[in-house]
Amino acid sequence: MSKKLVAYFSASGTTEKAAETLAEAVGASLYEIKPQTPYTRADLDWMNKKSRSSVEMNDRSFRPPLADQNAHIEDYDTIFLGFPIWWYTAPTIINTFLESYDFSGKTIILFATSGGSGLGGTAEGLKESAPGAVIREGKLLNGRQTKETLAAWADNLSM
Numbered sequence: 001m002s003k004k005l006v007a008y009f010s011a012s013g014t015t016e017k018a019a020e021t022l023a024e025a026v027g028a029s030l031y032e033i034k035p036q037t038p039y040t041r042a043d044l045d046w047m048n049k050k051s052r053s054s055v056e057m058n059d060r061s062f063r064p065p066l067a068d069q070n071a072h073i074e075d076y077d078t079i080f081l082g083f084p085i086w087w088y089t090a091p092t093i094i095n096t097f098l099e100s101y102d103f104s105g106k107t108i109i110l111f112a113t114s115g116g117s118g119l120g121g122t123a124e125g126l127k128e129s130a131p132g133a134v135i136r137e138g139k140l141l142n143g144r145q146t147k148e149t150l151a152a153w154a155d156n157l158s159m
Contacts, residue, residue: 002077002107004028009083009093011039011053015113018141019082022111025150028080033097034067046086057087063096073101078109080138080154085114089122095129104132109157111138 006028008019016032023030043052056062073079081097083090090112098108108130112119123135139153 003075004078004080005031005071005073005076006080006082007031007033007071007097008081009033009035009091009097011044011084011091015082015084015141018111018113018145019080021145021147022080022082022141022150022154025147026080026154028078029076031071033071033083033093035093036065036067053086053091056092060092062092063099064091064093066093066096066100069100071097071101073103073106076106078107079103080109080111082111082113082141085112085117085119085122085140088117088120089125094126098126098129098133102132103130106130106133108133108135109138110135111141113142114140 004026006019006023008015010016010019010032019030039052045051046054048054056064081094083094110119110123112122118140119137123137127135
């Protein structure tokens with residue numbers, strides 16, 4: 001039986017709710033990926049080209065600093081990694097998180113929340129940030145998710 005972690009970044013609380021339900025459904029520990037400087041509503045205004053999120057996402061090499069590095073990745077075999085979709089991909093803080101730990105030999109299963117787009121090529125785009133890990137496409141967890149539905153989805157992943 002593998003030890004599981006649900007690690008997530010949530011700017012507005014939507015991804016946090018999905019992560020909490022998923023962690024409960026699969027019997028996983030829960031870890032919140034927090035930026036050193038929390039995002040404000042103005043920071044998340046994707047209509048403003050000068051907002052923090054817009055600036056970060058326009059420079060894919062940008063790595064927002066983390067508030068801590070206490071995820072203890074070495075204790076887990078499978079990591080469910082969640083985030084909101086920004087500009088059709090994962091926010092750059094997900095790259096910061098992946099580059100802050102050694103994920104060699106780990107399986108990372110992505111999940112996301114989105115107002116309109118899917119995961120697209122997100123898994124492929126994150127591979128460079130987690131060398132030695134297996135990154136698997138997961139699914140969008142939009143709307144109300146039940147523990148039963150998420151447990152069934154995780155069981156079908158054949159971990």
